[in-house]
Amino acid sequence: MKRKTWKTVGIFALLGFMLSWVVSSCSPSPSKSSQAGSGTAEVEFWTMQLQPQFTDYFNQLIAQFEQANPGTKVRWVDVPWADMQSKILTAVSANTAPDVVNLNPDFAAQLAGRNAWLELDDRLSATDKEQYLPKIWQANTLNDKSFGIPWYLSTSIAIYNKQIMEQAGISKPPATYAELAQAARQIKDKTGKYAFFATFVPEDSGEVLQSFVQMGAQLVDDQGKAAFNTPEGKAVFQYWTDLYKQDLLPKEALTQGHRRGIELYQSGQTALLSTGPQFLKTIGTNAPAIAEVSAAAPQITGTTGKKSVAVMNLVIPRKTDQPDAALKFALFVTNDQNQLAFAKAANVLPSTVASLKDGYFTEVPGSAPAIDQARAISAKQMQDAEVLIPNQKDIKELQKIVYDNLQAAMLGEKSVDQAVADAAAEWDQR
Structure with a gap:
């Protein structure tokens, strides 16, 4: 397979394909605390190998969020797949973790067991949680406590x-x-x-x-x-x-x-x-x-x-100094509208109930090309899909x-x- 092709589909290798996550020595912006002190909050956001393919998407997404939330700035850092796990481990240990980080439930659950993430149950309403597929939300819990917000999905x-x-x-x-x-x-x-x-x-x-x-x-x-x-x-x-x-x-x-x-x-x-x-x-x-x-x-x-389904989520480190802004941004990234837009751009599945009901997934004619048929089949599977491998150390x-x-x-x-x-x-x- 051509090298370029493998880069393009790297985001998707989910099935076995989403189980290797690691983290870098990126530390928060030196000006972060001073910005907070001056009334400007900075949210540092880490993703996994989404540049350059989705650079325009995230730049526009961040601009929309900042416009709707004056006084909050988002600093986006994209981390290579092979570096994410080591980088986040280093950052969490050194208290230099980002405010919002893109992981998968398997690895995130290991750090959840070490109390690394902000617990979300007391910060989210029932309405907030009900936006997401129940079985997918369950994949972001450990010991009945929610540690992450579901983002994009892939099912074979x-x-x-x-x-x-x-x-x-x-x-x-x-x-x-x-x-x-x-x-x-x-x-x-x-x-x-x-x-x-x-x-x-x-x-x-x-x-x-x-x-x-x-x-x-x-x-x-x-x-x-x-x-x-x-x-x-x-x-x-x-x-x-x-x-x-x-x-x-x-x-x-x-x-x-x-x-x-x-x-x-x-x-x-x-x-x-x-x-x-x-x-x-x-x-x-x-x-x-x-x-x-x-x-x-x-x-x-x-x-x-x-x-089976492979899940990507967003987690918030427990020691963030911007918990409210971080949570607001994580909910913004994963809302119905933005998940649907990203699903179309990246050919993945959204994790919200409403976005999966969009005609893009449900109104695919029988004469459509195989790739469109596959999209409809995979979306329909989400009613039964769940993370089959337990969140086990x-x-x-x-x-x-x-x-x-x-x-x-x-x-x-x-x-x-x-x-x-x-x-x-x-x-x-x-």
């Missing part, structure tokens, strides 16, 4: 190759993991190709970990202990192990990440791709012939019917433990029962 869909499906005699794309296994066998037998690619690289996508929840298994209990050493959890281990041993998954699933899945789909070697709808544009650029025969379908799920360590033991079962180094038991024991004894 199934992009499928109609030509390969027809060659395999499949009339409609699979909707569940059970149907996916059946389709995988049929596609392999009829075409010699793989149905799809899933990665078991611990540092990459969390899609397989999410599949546990979708198939009815619980990952951790209320005490944070392993809860997947159950018939449901073993069934998920068995599902992925059987697919691999039956040669229904590419061998590189154990060594390569989600990007390999995109490459395989774009080269016509797989029939389905689980990813964000914005990747249809990427496929159109990199593989026009494949894009021509591609269509969109809802995200594949399990017996629970649950759909060291959740990436759980993913590594589960994936490592899954690999052992897939390679025949352990039985499924032993792999599940070992994974649960390792997590509980970490």
